[in-house]
Amino acid sequence: MSATSAALTRREQILKEAARLFAERGFHGVGVDEIGAAVGISGPGLYRHFAGKDAMLAELLVGISGRLLTGGKRRAAEARSGGDAAEALLDSLIEGHIDFALDDRPLITLHDRELDRLRDSDRKLVRQLQRQYVELWVEVVRDVYPAMVESEARATVHAVFGLLNSTPHLSRPGALPGRTTMATLLHRLARGAFAAAASNGAA
Template sequence: MTAEPIAATRPRNRKQLIVEAAGRVFSERGYHAASMEEIAAAVGITATALYRHFPNKYALFAECANVMVDRLVATLDELPPEADLAEVLGAVTGVAVEHRASGGLYRWEARYLDAEDRQVLRGKFARVVGRVTEVVRREHPGPDEELRAVAALGVIGSVTQHHNSIARRRLEEVLLASALRVAAGAPAAVRTPRPVALPAQPVPRTRRAQILAAAIPLFARDGFAKVTNGQLAQAVGLAPSALYRHYATKVDILVAACLQAAGLLAQAVDQSLDEVTDPRDAVIALASAYVGYSFEHTELTSVAEAEVAGLPDDLRQPLILAQREHIAVWEQQLKLARPELDPRQARVLVHAGFGVVVEAGRRLHWRDSPGHRSSVTQLVVQALGL
């Protein structure tokens, strides 16, 4: 028997390879749906070998959660203090695009970190936001400097949320130009064609609807995987076993929430575009409706966005199709308003607009007001280049 050449099959950067593969799996599948076996297979090693580097899935996840922000901090620290906004945002864009496949866990999955680890992560991101805000304040002083900085980072971070195929150089150019427009701001307020009426969340009149209404804030606060059937039953005054008369599994409740979100958003789109003929006005109406929807249905939106990746493929497919149809409406109107864009560029910008809403909304703690809706809508319109 010949001994295996261990040294030849164990690369020195194996830990780095594990973290990169795990970041991709966590981003694609979600923290709870991903398994150590799946991550090990992505690296080409056994789960036993994986545990030599990380004692458990949480330890690996925590490492992944810090990799991207550590790269951002290091990249910005290498820039001279006098670096301009284009240099600063360009450096951030380069890191985000290079690691787009593993960066998606930051937007939603980081909430599964322990409080102490989450605080450390926030502190690192605060350094990135602070550096960008400093340059925005120096070059484009005015109202909402930090909000504009955060929104610009939302533009760049949006690249981790989709898989649109576009040449890397062109992708970086589109993202950077969009982020610079957002960071610079504009003096004029967005003119919406007319007030956009948003559909209301259905009143829970049946026991099934009551269970769904109670589940949404629990899923949004704690994450789907952490919420128990006992919590759901207690929220509506039922015994846990009684839930099964209305939903066969907890996953069915999540699917119902995602379908409700997709239905409300589709109604908002239809109402916003009704009788709007000018393409630019149509895009502004879409932006206004999406911002309003996000502020009005924050918990429902966060559940639908955060949890869909962890659903089984057959249950996720209708939701993915609904997302694609929604994006297609934006893309069509944006190309009419900006004919110079090709479909790939338009799609990247649509996602950039969504990224603005998420990050700006979080910065505003989703406090709903006409002023906040107007400010975020204007940032979205700037991201789109209208």
């Protein structure tokens, strides 16, 4: 393993543990030493990778917004190059967001609690990336449900995100079924929400 790849892996480890600790105890409830201990290095050793906790928080929140958008664009490009129907692309987008909602729950909690702690430029970047992600979904939803007007499609996309992103609130032991069962349930609920919104608009 090269020194560069090892350094990147360590950065990822630090970010993962920082996200978990920030979500559990709040941004101000976690010290640099605790994050370092979680990955097996000294607190001061973290400064070889990040300028401080603020930099970690910014990379976490900007990073996940960017990854969601990039992933959505990749799924759209693959579907369109393969000639897939809009229905299949919508299913793919839902599956991608469900993976995030189930596998990155600490980041959902961080976004809800700590977004306002980012400096203005980082917060604006997060919002910009999120708007692009929403609009990607809106375009696909309107391809699947042509009768749905743009404002209704956008509102429904936001509502579906709220539904999928509710998983951190179900984190008590035994509150969630197995991952496969939960993913299937979330997918069914998301598609049901879009179908209900479309049928209501057509009524």
